[in-house]
Amino acid sequence: MMAYVLGVPLYANTAPLYRFLEPDGWTLRYGVPSELNQQVRSGEIGLSLVSSYFYLKHQEELALLPDFSVAVLGRVYSVNLFHRGELAHLKRVALTTESATSVALLKLLLREQGLAPRYERAEGGLELLEAYDGVLLIGDRAIQAYARLLPALPETPHALPTRFGEVGVEDLSMLWFARTKLPFVFAVWAYRKENPPPKALVAALRRARRLGLARLGKVAEAEARRLGVHPALMEHYLWNFRYHLEEPDRLGLSAFAEALGLPFAPMYYSE
Known part of the structure; x- marks a missing residue:
């Protein structure tokens, strides 16, 4: 059997x-x-x-x-849109090829903010920010990318930053929570x-x-x-x-x- x-x-x-x-x-x-x-x-x-x-x-x-x-409920830390500059200025976004859920959620959340960047599937990590305004990473790759940006671990998770110089980090689960409280x-x-x-x-x-x-x-x-x-x-x-x-x-x-x-x-x- x-x-x-x-x-x-x-x-x-x-x-x-x-x-x-x-x-x-x-x-x-x-x-x-x-x-x-x-x-x-x-x-x-x-x-x-x-x-x-x-x-x-x-x-x-x-x-x-x-x-x-x-x-x-709230921040997930591993479904992140890493982006250069302000979110409102997104023009080209590289999308993970690993999950359709995160892609659908990102498009929904940006559309509701009146944003319609051009989306392209791409393999890679934060190095994609050299060619794109934003990159959607999920899972282990996202948590590793976030950890590499973090200069030191704060005493409390409430102090974990969402901006590192010109690189901003939008946590999609947190954006969903702000929208729905769910x-x-x-x-x-x-x-x-x-x-x-x-x-x-x-x-x-x-x-x-x-x-x-x-x-x-x-x-x-x-x-x-x-x-x-x-x-x-x-x-x-x-x-x-x-x-x-x-x-x-x-x-x-x-x-x-x-x-x-x-x-x-x-x-x-x-x-």
């Missing part, structure tokens, strides 16, 4: 969900959200963390685990409706999350070493996340769907 395939974006913010997952008839497949999205839709992967935008676009085919999310859901566990995951796997994921959150300091230390950032910055980054798709998160996901002109009629996993 083939092992059940579970899709996981290899980002620091997903580590608390799977770091302590015990292998028992399933295997992990790592990839960026744009890859995993398509693989779960094609059936190549049984269950995967998928981007919320992808889920909303294909919810007639997909169902959700009802109590899992990767969401944030969390932003970046990812959910989803699967094709006709192929629900084994109950034992769902139970194992819940155990793994419980252990990951109970040992968040250890998870943060490991991820900080992997990415080469300060452990205290990584710890603050991880404890900021909401991993349970609670009612405020569902309201945030519904508000994102409404802003995109999409329905929100989720089908949840049946125990």
Whole structure:
């Protein structure tokens, strides 16, 4: 019997969900959200963390685990528009190729501010600011870019800066919070409706999350070493996340769907 395939974006913010997952008839497949999205839709992967935008676009085919999310209320630190000069002067923006959700959110937020820069897909990091007015980075690449700009770690996260000389940092989750006062859901566990995951796997994921959150300091230390950032910055980054798709998160996901002109009629996993 083939092992059940579970899709996981290899980002620091997903580590608390799977770091302590015990292998028992399933295997992990790592990839960026744009890859995993398509693989779960094609059936190549049984269950995967998928981007919320992808889920909303294909919810007639997909169902959700009802109590899992990767969401944030306020600053997320790893979905950032780095830009030169003032935001109002954006003309060309380089977009990450890793996630459609962040791209859709950026376009929505800028459009509502009356801004319509030219968007171009581009691979790279902050060096793209040599050719573009702004660059959208997500996940590990975004947190590493922010950490490199940070001259020193302040005593409190409230003092973390959002401008470094001529380079400004717009945190998209914070802009969403200012707009809605709701969390932003970046990812959910989803699967094709006709192929629900084994109950034992769902139970194992819940155990793994419980252990990951109970040992968040250890998870943060490991991820900080992997990415080469300060452990205290990584710890603050991880404890900021909401991993349970609670009612405020569902309201945030519904508000994102409404802003995109999409329905929100989720089908949840049946125990």
